[in-house]
Structure formats: C-alpha cells, structure tokens
Amino acid sequence: MNNKFEERDNRLYINNQKVIAGWESYSGWYWFATKVVQHQDTIINEKEYRNDVIYSGLVQGHEEEWGDFSKAEIESLGENVVWKIPQENLVFSGRRN
Numbered sequence: 001m002n003n004k005f006e007e008r009d010n011r012l013y014i015n016n017q018k019v020i021a022g023w024e025s026y027s028g029w030y031w032f033a034t035k036v037v038q039h040q041d042t043i044i045n046e047k048e049y050r051n052d053v054i055y056s057g058l059v060q061g062h063e064e065e066w067g068d069f070s071k072a073e074i075e076s077l078g079e080n081v082v083w084k085i086p087q088e089n090l091v092f093s094g095r096r097n
Helices: 071-075 087-092
Strands: 005-008 011-014 021-025 030-044 047-060 064-070 082-084
Touching (some): 011 030, 011 087, 030 064, 047 071, 064 071
Antiparallel strands (some): 005 011, 021 030, 030 047, 047 064
C-alpha cells in the first residue's frame, strides 16, 4: 500500500491522519504516531516504564504497516540509536514511495 504523505499548515499528514509525534533510527526505521491509544505501565528487559504511551500510527521498518507501538519500546532501543523528530522536521521525514 502506498501511503500518502502531505504537508498542511506545517504539519505532516499521512493518509489524511495528522502525525502528532515521530521517531527516526540509524537503521532507517520511522515511527509516526497519529493518536494516543492508552497509557499503561510496561516492563521491557526487567525495566519498568511507568505511564508508557501506546500510540497508533505508521511504522516504516522492514515492512511499512499501520498498528500500535509503545513509546517505551522505542526508548528502550537507546537514545544513540533512536531519536524523536522535532515537530518542524516531521514534514520532511520518512521514506516516500
């Protein structure tokens, strides 16, 4: 599926859904959050992440797919591997088909 990336009022939209946050990794993966699904406590590798945010959105990894992902999962990869994309740079981010 080809996802449609658009800029409107300096904000990124994918398939008409406004992106509220995004992350990028050195491995070329992107996470684009379009809505908050819930908050929960999460344990990853024996570390507890209190009030973790579960987002719904587009992930561009080995495959490109829509689904839910955890902020804690992204942070657990390490700040030298994954970083949050500044809001003003989101419109230029991601792999475009």
